[in-house]
Amino acid sequence: xxEVTQTPKHLVMGMTNKKSLKCxxxxxxxxxxxxxxxxxxxxxxxFVYSYEKLSINESVPSRFSPECPNSSLLNLHLHALQPEDxxxxxxxxxxxxxxxxPLEQFFGPGTRLTVL
Amino acid sequence: AQxxxxxxxxxxxxxxxxxxxxxxxxxxxxxxxxWYVQYPGQHLQLLLKYFSGDPLVxxxxxxxxxFIKSKFSFNLRKPSVQWSDTAEYFCAVLxxxxxxxxxxxxxxxxxxxxx
Numbered sequence: 328x329x330e331v332t333q334t335p336k337h338l339v340m341g342m343t344n345k346k347s348l349k350c351x352x353x354x355x356x357x358x359x360x361x362x363x364x365x366x367x368x369x370x371x372x373x374f375v376y377s378y379e380k381l382s383i384n385e386s387v388p389s390r391f392s393p394e395c396p397n398s399s400l401l402n403l404h405l406h407a408l409q410p411e412d413x414x415x416x417x418x419x420x421x422x423x424x425x426x427x428x429p430l431e432q433f434f435g436p437g438t439r440l441t442v443l
Numbered sequence: 444a445q446x447x448x449x450x451x452x453x454x455x456x457x458x459x460x461x462x463x464x465x466x467x468x469x470x471x472x473x474x475x476x477x478w479y480v481q482y483p484g485q486h487l488q489l490l491l492k493y494f495s496g497d498p499l500v501x502x503x504x505x506x507x508x509x510f511i512k513s514k515f516s517f518n519l520r521k522p523s524v525q526w527s528d529t530a531e532y533f534c535a536v537l538x539x540x541x542x543x544x545x546x547x548x549x550x551x552x553x554x555x556x557x558x
Contacts, residue, residue, distance in 0.1 A: 331486075358544065360546075367551075368550070368551075369533055369548035369549060369550055369551050370487070370533075370548050371548075372545060372546060372547070375544070375545070383540070383545065417486075417487070419546075421544065430544070431477065431489050431492055432544075432546060433489075434479075434486050434487040434488075435486060436485070436486040437486060
């Protein structure tokens with residue numbers, strides 16, 4: 328299984344709602360990532376988890392709260408979002424080498440989020 | 444901080460034409476380079492990657508890229524494009540940090556191949 332799955336595919340939420348995005352992979356990867364992609368823009372890194380621990384937070388506002396409950400799952404909890412947070416949210420995963428060497432990331436199809 | 448530039452934002456070609464998409468990066472250390480493709484309505488897929496060794500790398504679907512260290516470039520090429528190559532192409536640089544791997548994407552090139 329070389330797939331990263333994301334649910335839901337689409338999400339519409341109000342600014343006072345609380346919602347969560349879910350990402351799952353069964354490739355045995357121990358690094359997982361959240362990216363944000365605005366229309367006609369490249370993906371931008373938000374968070375990196377390595378061995379279920381948050382290793383990189385790219386100064387993302389606290390209204391985005393990531394969680395990695397186990398090595399296969401990655402969640403992104405959303406609360407009090409703004410309309411400008413509307414975007415495609417991509418999850419990715421990769422292996423982690425003991426030497427810390429480079430490895431490719433596998434991307435999921437994304438969740439298209441609209442904040443009203 | 445590292446950055447990636449893709450100077451061609453929109454490219455229109457006829458089928459069978461040759462393709463070259465430019466990618467330049469700014470980072471003084473060891474770089475690991477990728478080209479990803481995003482077909483309409485589909486997720487990002489890896490076309491090819493360069494970590495070390497032969498600077499000419501071959502990827503899927505007949506694509507290849509050449510790493511020229513002195514020019515900080517990693518241009519993507521295909522000798523003869525097909526209509527099905529219509530997609531958005533992203534060059535990306537992977538930097539290894541103590542906290543994890545950071546992938547920085549270029550702005551993307553929208554390629555349209557006409558029949």
